[in-house]
Amino acid sequence: MESAAKLSSLQQTYAVIPRVRPHTPLLDAINTPSDLKKFTTAQLINLADELRLFLLYSAGQSGGHFGANLGVVELTIALHYLLDAPQDQIVWDVGHQAYAHKVLTGRRDKLGTIRSKDGLTAFPERAESAYDTFGVGHSSTSISAGLGMSLALRYQGRAQTVACIIGDGAMTGGMAFEAMNDAVQQDADLLVILNDNDMSISCSIGGFSRHLAMLWESGYQVDISDAGEPVLCQRPDMQAFDRRKRHKEMRDVPQLEDNLFKAVGFTYFGPFDGHNVPELLRVLSLAKQVKGPVLVHIYTTKGKGFAPAELDPVGYHAIGKLPIEDDEAKSTEGRVSATNTPKIDIPKADIPKTRPALKYSQVFGQFLCDKAAADDKLLAITPAMEEGSGMIDFAHHFPTRFFDVAIAEQHAVTLAAGMATQGVKPIVAIYSTFLQRGYDQLIHDVALQNLDVTFAIDRAGLVGEDGATHAGVFDFAFLRCVPNMLIAAPKDENECYHLLNTCYEYQGCTAVRYPRGVGTGAIITQPAQTYNIGEAVVEAVLGNDNAPNKLALLAFGTMFATAQQAAQAIANDDSELNAEPDCQVHVVNMRWVKPLDTKLLETLIEQGITHIATLEEHMTMGGAGSAVNEYLLNESLAFKNSRPAVCNIGIADRFIAHGSQAEQWADCGLDVQGVVDQLQNLLS
Incomplete structure (x- = not known):
């Protein structure tokens, strides 16, 4: 010894x-x-x-x-x-x-x-x-x-x-x-x-x-x-x-x-x-x-x-990687990346920034602290993800209202259900990939009893280097089929903050789904707003009113920024055989996956929309686009009368290997060029 x-x-x-x-x-x-x-x-x-x-x-x-x-x-x-x-x-x-x-x-x-x-x-x-x-x-x-x-x-x-x-x-x-x-x-x-x-x-x-x-x-x-x-x-x-x-x-x-x-x-x-x-x-x-x-x-x-x-x-x-030292940085100047030349000019997003963009987990952490200060019924639960979910400040300022239950997702969900029966308002902060482990409890213990529980779902969508095991690309599908669930998908940090507030104030089971990493740099406005449940927003109409094609681009969540850039490229495309752009694009921030804004869908079709495309960072099978299809085919009178062409843009039926998020988006056709290509196919 x-x-x-x-x-x-x-x-x-x-x-x-x-x-x-x-x-x-x-x-x-x-x-x-x-x-x-x-x-x-x-x-x-x-x-x-x-x-x-x-x-x-x-x-x-x-x-x-x-x-x-x-x-x-x-x-x-x-x-x-x-x-x-x-x-x-x-x-x-x-x-x-x-x-x-x-x-x-x-x-x-x-x-x-x-x-x-x-x-x-x-x-x-x-x-x-x-x-x-x-x-x-x-x-x-x-x-x-x-x-x-x-x-x-x-x-x-x-x-x-x-x-x-x-x-x-x-x-x-x-x-x-x-x-x-x-x-x-x-x-x-x-x-x-x-x-x-x-x-x-x-x-x-x-x-x-x-x-x-x-x-x-x-x-x-x-x-x-x-x-x-x-x-x-x-x-x-x-x-x-x-x-x-x-x-x-x-x-x-x-x-x-x-x-x-x-x-x-x-x-x-x-x-x-x-x-x-x-x-x-x-x-x-x-x-x-x-x-x-x-x-x-x-x-x-x-x-x-x-x-x-x-x-x-x-x-x-x-x-993360070590930062590049000055000598290394100089040696990389002038290098050209080996990417394909885009078919059409894709404008860069024009997003004003007055400070570094916040991570979505930081937005959630800020909301938690702000709301807890105003409402003593708020309790917050995490299955061993205090740091990753942005809850450090909340845990410090409100220690008696913070519950880290260790790696026990099933327990976390049912714990929240039990709390909700006693008149408090629990929020479960959980990664999308880990919510899969608490699915039975979400259905049986929360939704079936329609309890007042809010799920803050982090790391939704593709997560980059952690790869397929951690990708949160199934949550729209497994959540929207559950009765009593509301599902919100914010386009940026500001909307994330206000949708968290909206879902928290709603009396019932709700979910706000947001991605890993930083946002667009949107400034969070105060005080917290409460949006209308199930109401989408037409954010922009680009192109000529007299264009023969009218496209409704329905963007869910943070894919809205990509939708904006793709829409500008499509609406301004006068390349090849087109003497002038032949498509008008209505860019819609859907904001809600469940309930859908079906009234807006009817209005768009009645106004002469000829093509509809949905865009989501989620599997196309069972996702938000599928929800739109189900409504159009089963319930929409306007769709039955005019039959606009429809396509769903998302992740195909396969697991996406690890890489940077940008590489994964490109692999799935969810980068701007990939979306433009799919929209062009739809319009042709």
Whole structure:
């Protein structure tokens, strides 16, 4: 034990992200995990330093998840040293902690492309590598997936180890406990490694977090004997304790002998130092031989080895690329991007800006604070997304009205429903992709009872580098089919603020859906307004009144800015065979997906509209355009009489790979040129 501690102290801590690729001779010698097996323990410790430094360099080049990856360097090395992947199955939960895994499994030289179009994905993905055993992005899935693998292997008589790595934050998701319960029932051979860093994205909270803290603070651990048996003893880092107190303290730590995992039926070992390579090798080599469901509890430091991240693990959960230095910026001047020449001149949006554009999460945070100051019935709930949803100020100023329920989307929705029965007005701040996990509760517990709950749906639409697992492109479809739901889609920051207010003031279940990132720079006006429910706005009519074609361009949400530019291009198009523009374009900010402004649709058709196009950053199947089609075909008398041509512009029936948001829009035909092309096809 003394030699293990001595060896582990060789690890380095860095303070600066390197801009030049570091010298990593040991790491460069690894092309597959099997190359690790020829290393000595001392070399593995040095490899951890090299790998951590390489991760720092790569994060500076590409951005991405940061702190969690630094925290599992030693664990990743130990797992790949001891197991025979990909025959043995290593299942990562969430994927925020899988960068080191990617580096050691043949993707070292591609790590700089991570989260970039056609580069590595931000999360494990089966299509990317045989070593990525299960595609992840949402948390709390690893034990369920690993259990399925273990049972299938047992059925086929294949003796392979299945190891699931789950963080303490992901363990708060109920799905993880459902899987643990079933693993015990099935008596499955399953190794679960709990990476306890007291963090998910925000700090971990709740009774489970306190339970883990008690296990740590006891100063003792359940060690594993050479025979694989649990042995209660003092942790190595606590050996300075007065030995005379040891027996008394041993009797005072029943939480170790009767901890939660053991109560469920798992064989429990831990907690162990997750940065001590020799200790990890010893413990995991023994644990993987123990039959039945086993949980090894390790404690790590999020951001380990990078001093700023260790001090601020929340701020360094993920980082952007390092800014380009002056010399680099000069070297890029005059370069021409390799984009296609547009067919027609596309005007740039003329949007006045008097200050930097706000993120939509900041708009939501501002609304929360403003409204809470005026209405003491407002309560706000988040499933572990305080920072991402813009709720830090609200939590600080209104702590008794802020509820972070950890990674438990189902619980978050039903908690809001219960609150609403008691006369308060809860707002659930949730990412679109995570609301999918609380769908049954939204239908059964909120909408069916028509309770007064507002959903602030962030990260709607395409989200860029996080890719398909995090894209919020299904919410229009799964929300608008639910009775009693109102769905608003603001065009910009100002409208987002006022639609939040409108939906909050409405007595019933509502949703405001807005995207990731910054808006257009629109200034938020005060005081808060209440818009008419289901009322759209014709924002502009471009082109000649006598044009033979009259197009109604119905834009939903923040696609309105794109619609404006596309409309200007179409209305001003005098290229090729057209001596003068032959189309008048009515640009409509639909504002509401449910209810639709059907009165305006009737009016537009009666005024001679010959073509109708819908535009949304959502799947075309089942989306807002589908809602328009349903009305026109089933209810509109004006449509039946005049039959204007209709097309829906959105995302085709496929998952969109990661890349920048601009690249994703172009890939889907949702950039200005893509929209113009589709409108031209409609008009022709």
